[in-house]
Amino acid sequence: MITFWILAILLIASAVFVVTAKKPVYSVVGLLANFLALAATYLELQAEFLAVIQIVVYSGAILILFVFVIALLSSGVKPFEVGPDRAPRIAVPAVLFGALVLAGIAATVVGANTAALRGAAGVTGDANAFGSVADFGAALFTTNLLPFEVTALLLMVAVVGVVLIAGDEGPAGIVRRRKRRSLERESIVKRERAVR
Amino acid sequence: MIVAPENYVALSAVLFTIGVVGVIARRNPLIMLMSIELLFNAANLALVTYARAWVNNVGHIFAFLVITVAAAEAAIGLAIVAVTFRNLPHVDADDAAVLKG
Numbered sequence: 139m140i141t142f143w144i145l146a147i148l149l150i151a152s153a154v155f156v157v158t159a160k161k162p163v164y165s166v167v168g169l170l171a172n173f174l175a176l177a178a179t180y181l182e183l184q185a186e187f188l189a190v191i192q193i194v195v196y197s198g199a200i201l202i203l204f205v206f207v208i209a210l211l212s213s214g215v216k217p218f219e220v221g222p223d224r225a226p227r228i229a230v231p232a233v234l235f236g237a238l239v240l241a242g243i244a245a246t247v248v249g250a251n252t253a254a255l256r257g258a259a260g261v262t263g264d265a266n267a268f269g270s271v272a273d274f275g276a277a278l279f280t281t282n283l284l285p286f287e288v289t290a291l292l293l294m295v296a297v298v299g300v301v302l303i304a305g306d307e308g309p310a311g312i313v314r315r316r317k318r319r320s321l322e323r324e325s326i327v328k329r330e331r332a333v334r
Numbered sequence: 335m336i337v338a339p340e341n342y343v344a345l346s347a348v349l350f351t352i353g354v355v356g357v358i359a360r361r362n363p364l365i366m367l368m369s370i371e372l373l374f375n376a377a378n379l380a381l382v383t384y385a386r387a388w389v390n391n392v393g394h395i396f397a398f399l400v401i402t403v404a405a406a407e408a409a410i411g412l413a414i415v416a417v418t419f420r421n422l423p424h425v426d427a428d429d430a431a432v433l434k435g
Contacts, residue, residue: 139337142337142341142342146341146345149345149349150345150348150349150352153349153352153353153372154352156352156356156365156368156369156372157352157353157355157356157359157360157365157369157372159365162362162364162365162368165364165365165368166368169368169371169372172372172375173375176375176378176379179342179379180382182337183342183382183383183385183386184386185382185385185386185394185397187394187398188378188382188394188397188398188401191398191401192401195401195405196371196375196401196404199405200371200404200405200408203408203409203412204364204367204368204408204412207364207412207415207416208364210416210420211364211415211416211419211420211425228358228359229359231358232355232358232359233355233359235354235355235358236351236352236354236355236358237351239350239351239354240347240348240351243347243350243351244347247340247343247347268386268389268391269386269391269394273391274391274394274395277391277392277394277395278395278398282392282395285395285399289399289402292402292403292406293402293405293406295406296405296406296409296410297409299410299413300409300410300413303410303413303414303417304413304416304417310417
């Protein structure tokens with residue numbers, strides 16, 4: 139019980155820090171704390187494999203990607219420049235909307251069949267093996283093999299999409315290159331005119 | 335002593351709400367994306383909670399798929415952010431208004 143409360147406070151505090159931090163890098167640090175606390179919560183909930191995946195995929199891969207993009211966007215002469223802060227103006231309506239969302243979730247949960255929500259009615263799995271990596275793997279590679287394979291397709295499509303969007307070889311990249319070249323030509327013409 | 339699922343569901347709802355407020359209130363696209371990750375995580379927490387309540391690991395499978403989708407979303411979202419804001423003076427979601435009529 140005490141672990142739950144410690145983790146809950148950690149999770150909420152780090153989430154609030156992510157949302158309120160001034161600079162994106164601070165948000166990344168808050169998000170890291172959030173992910174680690176969530177992994178601990180998964181362990182508490184007997185989801186061993188998901189706890190490991192949470193650390194490897196989220197804290198390992200996704201956060202590094204965020205850090206790289208922050209570095210890329212601030213790689214110019216100036217440090218990372220954030221636009222004028224409009225947060226104060228929109229904060230009150232946003233919090234009000236958030237309260238509305240919370241009330242909606244609460245109403246749905248309270249209005250639902252509480253016995254079903256607590257799982258008291260239908261215990262389907264093997265309580266002893268539940269949550270172990272072996273149990274998870276067996277379910278993933280037998281009953282749920284098709285969704286697992288579709289996952290591979292999804293990741294491949296995502297990688298191809300990223301290369302098309304951000305790479306210099308795709309259609310968007312070709313347009314960018316053409317624009318860059320015409321800009322260079324313009325600047326050369328300007329320089330020649332100045333010399334004359 | 336096992337904590338009742340209600341506590342975890344309430345925690346998940348609170349985390350989801352914080353994420354929603356982050357997406358709406360912040361105009362920095364990177365922090366908006368991070369808030370979206372918070373939303374994914376809140377949903378995952380609810381899935382894992384119910385998986386334990388029902389002693390059924392389909393919830394775990396579903397959370398696993400959500401993590402995969404979140405990874406794909408983060409990769410594509412960050413690529414779009416990087417391409418869009420490389421040539422803009424500020425990193426501000428309101429500045430990306432090229433399609434605005």
